[in-house]
Every structure is written in C-alpha cells, then in structure tokens.
Amino acid sequence: MLKSTLEAFSDTNGKAKAAAINGTVELTNLIPPTVTYESRGDLLIVGAQENITALAEQFSELHSVTLLATDATEAKAGLSNLYFSQDVSAKGYLGAFEVTCQVAGQLTKANLAKVAIGRDCFDLILDMTENGIMSLEIPAPGYYAVGSRKDKLAQLVEDLPAMMGTFDKPKYFRLNPDLCAHSSRGVEGCDRCLDACPAGALSSNGVEIAIDPYLCQGVGTCATACPTEAITYALPDPQNTQNFVHRVITRYKQEGGEKPTLLFYGNRDENAVTQALATLPSSVIAIALEELATVGVDTWFSALVYGAHQVLLATNTKYIPATIDRVLSNELAMAQRFLTEMGYDADRICLFDFSDVETYVPYQEALVAPVSEALTGSKREKLFTSLEMLYTEASTKPEQSSVVEKAPYGSVSCETKDCTLCMSCVAVCPTRALHAIGDRPGLLFIEEDCVQCGMCEKACPEKVISLEPRFNWDWQARKEAKLVHEEPAACCISCGKAFAPASMVKMLTEKLQGHSHFQGDAIRRISMCEDCRVRDIFEQMEKDPASQARV
Known part of the structure; x- marks a missing residue:
C-alpha cells in the first residue's frame, strides 16, 4: 500500500523519494534472534459466572477450558471445570501463565492450573473482568483482556483456536x-x-x-x-538505523529531491501514514520503524545534520500507552530544549499527529550543511557530534543549559576539604567519568562520560560528592579530564615509599587510635605501606610470641 502511494507522485521530489526508499536496502536484520512459545491450548476464562459459563462452549476446539468466576460462590449444576475466587493474581505469558487464587477446599492460595488441569500453568487467559487480573500497559502474549467489549470477544472466538502449537517471536x-x-x-x-x-x-x-x-x-x-x-x-541495531537514514537522504538528493523532511513512524501506524502521505508535501520521506520509540535524540539530531529540514515523529497521540508517551515526551523535551537553547525552532523535531495533515507546512531550509558520511561511535558520541555542528551555526551560543529530569548529562561537585581520596567513587563509576590520576593521589573527571547515575554520590563515605545535572556546551571543557582533587602522598615511615593520600592516613589514625588493635607502637602501622606493615607485625610476633594470645 505504501509503495503504491510513493509511485503516485509525479513531481521531482516525489520521484526522488520513491527512488530513495525503493533503492535503499531495507531497515531489517536478515536473521534476527528469536524466542519460542509453546501452547497446548489450555484456556482460562475469568469473569462473572453468567458471562463465562455461557462462553465456554465456543472454545471447545481448544485442549481444555477452565472457568474462574469472581462474583459467585455456588456453581451451576454439571460444571466441573468452574472455580470461584475474588482474590486472583496472574503472571507469565503465552504457554506459561501461573494463576494463583484461593479456591474452595484450600486454606491458602493455590496454583489454579495444578488444581484444575494438573499442569503448572495455563497457556491462554481470556479476562472478562472489569479491571483485569494483569495490569500491564502492554499485555503479555496470550493474555486477552476484553472486559465487556463484545466486538473483541467475537474476534477471539475465531482467533484463539489457532493459538495452539509453537510460535517464534523476535x-x-x-x-x-x-x-x-x-x-x-x-x-x-x-x-x-x-x-x-x-x-x-x-x-x-x-x-x-x-x-x-x-x-x-x-x-x-x-x-x-x-x-x-x-x-x-536489535531489530535493527541503532547504527544500521542511522546508516539507513543517511543513505535515504543522500539518495533522495542524488535523484534531484529537495528540502527533505523525515517522518518516523511505527509499523502499526502504516495505514495512517499511507493516507497522510497522499496529502503531505512530496518532500516528506516516511521511515518505518518496528516501534516509534526505538530511536531517540541521537538519531533525530543525526537526521538533521544529514540534511533533513525537520524530523517528525508520527503517532496517534490519543492511543499511545502512558509509559511510552512519558519516555517519548521526555526525550522530545530534551531535544527541543537543545534546539531552543541554540536559537532554533523547537518544532524542527516534534510529534506529528495524523489529524494535522491538512495544516502541515514544511520548513524550507536546512539547519547546517549536511555531512557526507554517516556518523559513527556510541549514541552519545553521535549526539554530541551533531550538537557541535548545530552549535557552530547557531544564532545563540549558550555556555551551559539546564536539562529535563533524569537526563543523563551533567557534572559532579566535590567538597575537597573533606575528601580523603578513598576512590570509592572511582570503584563504582560505570563509565570511568571519575578515575584516578594513577601516579599520585588525585581524582579526575570527564563530564562528557558522566550519565548522572548517582552511584558516586551514594558510595562516598564522607558524603562530599553531589550531582550537577546540566549540559555543558563547551566541547573542549566537557571532553577533557578535569582535576577534581589532588593532595600530597603519605610516605611510609619505614621505607619512605608513597602509598596513600596523606588525609586518609590522618583520618584513619584519628579514628583508630583508641582501638585495642592499635595500642602502643601498633598505631604506627597505619603510617606504613602494606609490605612494611606486614613485616612489622611478624617482627613483633617474633619478639613477643605471647602477644598472639592477647586480644
């Protein structure tokens, strides 16, 4: 359907778009890894007794049907597969649903599948309760929450008998x-x-x-x-996605196309996109994704530096699940803040609702001269490279910008007067944003690598580290290793070798001088390197063997 829509355009942009889409290798993995579901066709129907008992016969093609009534305590005559419980919980997926509830004759909650069919699990669940027994925004495969919707129920009567066998999913x-x-x-x-x-x-x-x-x-x-x-x-991986975007835009321009706008959409919205493209300007190029939220700011900004005038994220905003909407909205808010901080229009990257097709007006100019090669590196590296290019041409050049909540950009601050350079922060840092100098006591920090995970702040025993969420537009400062704290090394009082930060030795001496293991000359060992400390212990044991028995 989408291909026929592309071929319907006869202007230069339309022909260039068709050539670019049809002439570029598809955005898929040739052999994606899969997982396998196995279903024997054991169905559990949950809901009001009157509704579920009337429905059971319609699923006679399945291996078994178990009924769980949530509104009654007495069974109709002749129904041996009917159970009762108002306290029901379920987890799992197609072929492996574990349902627990308290049924007649049981003092505690039991696995209903074991009671009803002698198996550990049900394969399918048809949920006719008002609020559902599983509360996930996106239901697990094999779980069908229909409530009182008869239109859904009629379709399931036809579809569920086919849910027996082995099924693969990417x-x-x-x-x-x-x-x-x-x-x-x-x-x-x-x-x-x-x-x-x-x-x-x-x-x-x-x-x-x-x-x-x-x-x-x-x-x-x-x-x-x-x-x-x-x-x-993994379907496909991020680098393949960006390479595809780059090739499509490049081919579009080689074929004579001008002023490209990219419209990303999830496969489930293909029909809506096909209808929209018939009305949208021919310079709008649709890029299909498995799901719209599989790409984020790095891909959107890469598209702008590849030559796209605008990036549209097409979805029906009325039906997008709350969690996906929140993640997408946060990512979009950060992208638009980057744009507006540089003086660009926030709508260069924006959500596009299909109801806005008739009023859409494309941008007529690119933000920067397009790069000739697709960007490489991690997604952070590609984002920073794109932002640096846009910043160079920006009308406004901020030094620092605030970020949205939980954005993975920022710095750390350290109250150096209380820092003992214990390196607890370095030990937990997942990206080496915080790392030791190496040849002397000191702590370095690279802001570009910091993802604001907060582990350094929590690990610090002196509580002197805190996070500073922000975006630093000074590329050189953000990339360089900045000195956080440095101090002289404590030298071993026995051999003279530098072995620890002086402040740490001082702190340990003050804290341990009253401890029974560090009385008398033993307190000196804190000021020794590890080799001399062990040697001193054994020399003491040799001089005074009885000391081993004293605590």
Missing part, C-alpha cells in the same frame, strides 16, 4: 551487563530502563538488570532511555 534487544550503570559493589544507580518498560519485562535483583524476552514486546523505550547502551535495540 528477541528485540541486546543486553550488555558490562556497560550497565544500574549498580556496582552494592550501590544502586541508574534505573531509567526499569521506569521505561510498559510490558513488565525488566526487573532488578538489586545487583543487575534482567530482561524477560518472553514478556518483551519490542517497544524499545528501554533502549532509548538507557544512557550507556547496555540495552540496545
């Missing part, structure tokens, strides 16, 4: 724990991805992030929210 993400800023050494940090998932697929055990590929629905908000690329979208 694994939409890649997870690299080594890049994750969620926690380190028992200190919790970034939780942006957990807040960004509308499908309940992400969880934390306090140590690391886990993603359940069976619950993941591929909306991509976790990857967009992740500041370190510990989570990346």
Whole structure:
C-alpha cells in the first residue's frame, strides 16, 4: 500500500523519494534472534459466572477450558471445570501463565492450573473482568483482556483456536551487563530502563538488570532511555538505523529531491501514514520503524545534520500507552530544549499527529550543511557530534543549559576539604567519568562520560560528592579530564615509599587510635605501606610470641 502511494507522485521530489526508499536496502536484520512459545491450548476464562459459563462452549476446539468466576460462590449444576475466587493474581505469558487464587477446599492460595488441569500453568487467559487480573500497559502474549467489549470477544472466538502449537517471536534487544550503570559493589544507580518498560519485562535483583524476552514486546523505550547502551535495540541495531537514514537522504538528493523532511513512524501506524502521505508535501520521506520509540535524540539530531529540514515523529497521540508517551515526551523535551537553547525552532523535531495533515507546512531550509558520511561511535558520541555542528551555526551560543529530569548529562561537585581520596567513587563509576590520576593521589573527571547515575554520590563515605545535572556546551571543557582533587602522598615511615593520600592516613589514625588493635607502637602501622606493615607485625610476633594470645 505504501509503495503504491510513493509511485503516485509525479513531481521531482516525489520521484526522488520513491527512488530513495525503493533503492535503499531495507531497515531489517536478515536473521534476527528469536524466542519460542509453546501452547497446548489450555484456556482460562475469568469473569462473572453468567458471562463465562455461557462462553465456554465456543472454545471447545481448544485442549481444555477452565472457568474462574469472581462474583459467585455456588456453581451451576454439571460444571466441573468452574472455580470461584475474588482474590486472583496472574503472571507469565503465552504457554506459561501461573494463576494463583484461593479456591474452595484450600486454606491458602493455590496454583489454579495444578488444581484444575494438573499442569503448572495455563497457556491462554481470556479476562472478562472489569479491571483485569494483569495490569500491564502492554499485555503479555496470550493474555486477552476484553472486559465487556463484545466486538473483541467475537474476534477471539475465531482467533484463539489457532493459538495452539509453537510460535517464534523476535528477541528485540541486546543486553550488555558490562556497560550497565544500574549498580556496582552494592550501590544502586541508574534505573531509567526499569521506569521505561510498559510490558513488565525488566526487573532488578538489586545487583543487575534482567530482561524477560518472553514478556518483551519490542517497544524499545528501554533502549532509548538507557544512557550507556547496555540495552540496545536489535531489530535493527541503532547504527544500521542511522546508516539507513543517511543513505535515504543522500539518495533522495542524488535523484534531484529537495528540502527533505523525515517522518518516523511505527509499523502499526502504516495505514495512517499511507493516507497522510497522499496529502503531505512530496518532500516528506516516511521511515518505518518496528516501534516509534526505538530511536531517540541521537538519531533525530543525526537526521538533521544529514540534511533533513525537520524530523517528525508520527503517532496517534490519543492511543499511545502512558509509559511510552512519558519516555517519548521526555526525550522530545530534551531535544527541543537543545534546539531552543541554540536559537532554533523547537518544532524542527516534534510529534506529528495524523489529524494535522491538512495544516502541515514544511520548513524550507536546512539547519547546517549536511555531512557526507554517516556518523559513527556510541549514541552519545553521535549526539554530541551533531550538537557541535548545530552549535557552530547557531544564532545563540549558550555556555551551559539546564536539562529535563533524569537526563543523563551533567557534572559532579566535590567538597575537597573533606575528601580523603578513598576512590570509592572511582570503584563504582560505570563509565570511568571519575578515575584516578594513577601516579599520585588525585581524582579526575570527564563530564562528557558522566550519565548522572548517582552511584558516586551514594558510595562516598564522607558524603562530599553531589550531582550537577546540566549540559555543558563547551566541547573542549566537557571532553577533557578535569582535576577534581589532588593532595600530597603519605610516605611510609619505614621505607619512605608513597602509598596513600596523606588525609586518609590522618583520618584513619584519628579514628583508630583508641582501638585495642592499635595500642602502643601498633598505631604506627597505619603510617606504613602494606609490605612494611606486614613485616612489622611478624617482627613483633617474633619478639613477643605471647602477644598472639592477647586480644
């Protein structure tokens, strides 16, 4: 349908657009990784007794049907598969739904599938309750919440018998724990991805992030929210997406096209986009994504420096789930703040509702001369490169800008008079934004690498580190290693070797001088390097063997 719409344009821009889209390798992975669901067709229907008992016979093609009434306590005659409970909880996905409730004859909650069909789980759930027994914004595969909607119910009567067998689904993400800023050494940090998932697929055990590929629905908000690329979208990966955008714009211009506007949209909105393109100017180039939220500020700004005059994010705003709307809105708010801080129109990157098709007016000029090659590097590096190009041509050149809440940009401050250079902050920093000088006691900081995870602030035993959310437009200052704190080294009183910050030795001496293990000459060991400290202990034991028995 979209292809026929592209071919309908006869002007230069329209022909160039068709050539660019049709002549560029598709934005897909050839062999995406998959996960597999297995369903025997064991269905649980939950709801009012009158509704579910009348419906059961319509699913006779399935392997089994279990009924769970939430509004009654007595069964109609002859219904051995009917159970009762008003306290029901469920978790899982197609082929693996665990439903627990308190049924007659049970003193505690039980696994209903074991009671009803002798299995650990149900394969499918048809939920006819008013509020639903699973509260996820994007339901798990195999869970159908219809409430009282008869139109949905009629379709499910036809569709559910086909939900028996083995089904494959793409694994939409890649997870690299080594890049994750969620926690380190028992200190919790970034939780942006957990807040960004509308499908309940992400969880934390306090140590690391886990993603359940069976619950993941591929909306991509976790990857967009992740500041370190510990989570990346895999269908396709971000670099392929940007390469595709660059090739499309380049080909469009080679074919004689002018003043390109990019319109990103999710595959589910293809029909709406097809209708919109028939009315929109022929210079609007539609780029299909698995989901609209799978790309963020780095891709949007890259498109502007590739030559797009504007980036439109097409969606029906009335129906977008709340979590996706929040993530997309936060990302868009940050993008528009970058633009307005430089004196550009915020609508160079904006949401586009399909109801605005008739009134849309495209921008007539580009912001910068387009780059000839696609940008490379991490998504932060590509964003910073794009912003630097836009900043060079900007009418307004700020030094620093405020950022939206939880944005992964900023600095840290340190009350150096109380800092002991213990390096606890360095030990937990996931990006090496904070790191040691190396050859002498000192702490360095690179602002460009800081994702504001907060672990350094929490790990500091002296509580002298605090975060400073902001965006620093001084490229050189942001990239260089800035000295946070430095002090003379304490030298071993035995061998003279530098071994620790002087303030740390002083602090430990003051705190431990009253401890039973550091009485008399033993307090001197705090001022020794590790080798001399061990040597001194053994020399003392040799001189006074009985001291080993004294506590």
